[in-house]
Amino acid sequence: MELYSERGFEQTTVADIAERAGLTERTFFRHFADKREVLFLGAGPLQELLVNALVDAPASLAPIDAVATALETAGPMFLEHREFSRQRQSIIMANAELRERELIKLASLASAIADTLRRRGVGEPAANLTAEAGIAVFKIAFERWVDDENEQDFAQLIGESLAELKAVAAGH
Amino acid sequence: MELYSERGFEQTTVADIAERAGLTERTFFRHFADKREVLFLGAGPLQELLVNALVDAPASLAPIDAVATALETAGPMFLEHREFSRQRQSIIMANAELRERELIKLASLASAIADTLRRRGVGEPAANLTAEAGIAVFKIAFERWVDDENEQDFAQLIGESLAELKAVAAGH
Numbered sequence: 001m002e003l004y005s006e007r008g009f010e011q012t013t014v015a016d017i018a019e020r021a022g023l024t025e026r027t028f029f030r031h032f033a034d035k036r037e038v039l040f041l042g043a044g045p046l047q048e049l050l051v052n053a054l055v056d057a058p059a060s061l062a063p064i065d066a067v068a069t070a071l072e073t074a075g076p077m078f079l080e081h082r083e084f085s086r087q088r089q090s091i092i093m094a095n096a097e098l099r100e101r102e103l104i105k106l107a108s109l110a111s112a113i114a115d116t117l118r119r120r121g122v123g124e125p126a127a128n129l130t131a132e133a134g135i136a137v138f139k140i141a142f143e144r145w146v147d148d149e150n151e152q153d154f155a156q157l158i159g160e161s162l163a164e165l166k167a168v169a170a171g172h
Numbered sequence: 173m174e175l176y177s178e179r180g181f182e183q184t185t186v187a188d189i190a191e192r193a194g195l196t197e198r199t200f201f202r203h204f205a206d207k208r209e210v211l212f213l214g215a216g217p218l219q220e221l222l223v224n225a226l227v228d229a230p231a232s233l234a235p236i237d238a239v240a241t242a243l244e245t246a247g248p249m250f251l252e253h254r255e256f257s258r259q260r261q262s263i264i265m266a267n268a269e270l271r272e273r274e275l276i277k278l279a280s281l282a283s284a285i286a287d288t289l290r291r292r293g294v295g296e297p298a299a300n301l302t303a304e305a306g307i308a309v310f311k312i313a314f315e316r317w318v319d320d321e322n323e324q325d326f327a328q329l330i331g332e333s334l335a336e337l338k339a340v341a342a343g344h
Contacts, residue, residue, distance in 0.1 A: 062343030103275040125312045125333065130340045132308035139304070140297045161297065168302045169341030171234030 004091045036101045043105040047112050054116045063122050067134035068162045075154035089146045110135045137161045177259050181267045208273045215277040219284050226288045235294050239306035240334045247326035261318045282307045309333045
């Protein structure tokens, strides 16, 4: 991450990263499929956190509200890595390959959420649509959260983004 | 496409495709960035069609309904290439790299729709959320449309998928 910020993603080689981390290139590739993956270390834990929170959400909640409740639980994890999240976001936005990898991670998150909704008894296409709508809410809230000017709480931004989605879908 | 269906995407080389099409490899690469792009020839015309339809949608429509009206106009274009669309979908779904490329094309479509909504006077984050919700509606409708069992009209599937999104967002 430091190297990507200093030199840019394209100019940083796996050899540079391994050297900075005190690893051999071979060890690097034992842990990461490629140099893009270094920036997506958090995707697995985030997905696990959100899926578990969705499993635990009260059965009385409508599916979209259960998803939003789960998304709110990511707040403390992001807050703990606020500066990292900001740097990471600007590196990703500046590189098409990284944006591509980010889209895959979000698609995987959407499909894990849809699976969990189906296990909560939500039918099709409601499960897929709720998951996709949830990811849209998450993206908007996260972009506003990493914005330097914005000191709002992540859970609050999820709430606002969900309210906006509901207004938009209702045709306001 | 024929070759991808016969041999599988991974087993088909650019040399094979160029030979079948009576082109040199050099000419192939003048037209396509890589062998994945062959399957996304329709993405540019589709985006242009949808953006133009959204520009022309009645100003009285709520943004989400204007987007749905625009999506419905893709029906005849898909119908004209029904068999192609089905084969293409099964090739894409079987290959991670192609799914990745598909996600990029959908993200580009979402951002073109958001831009067009902003030009219609829709604010932020409503423009982005409406565009993302519209893409979710489109994906669900398209998946149902390419399904062999399903002989429904594409416009009708968009209508059903939109109604489902509205129900989901309202917390039903």
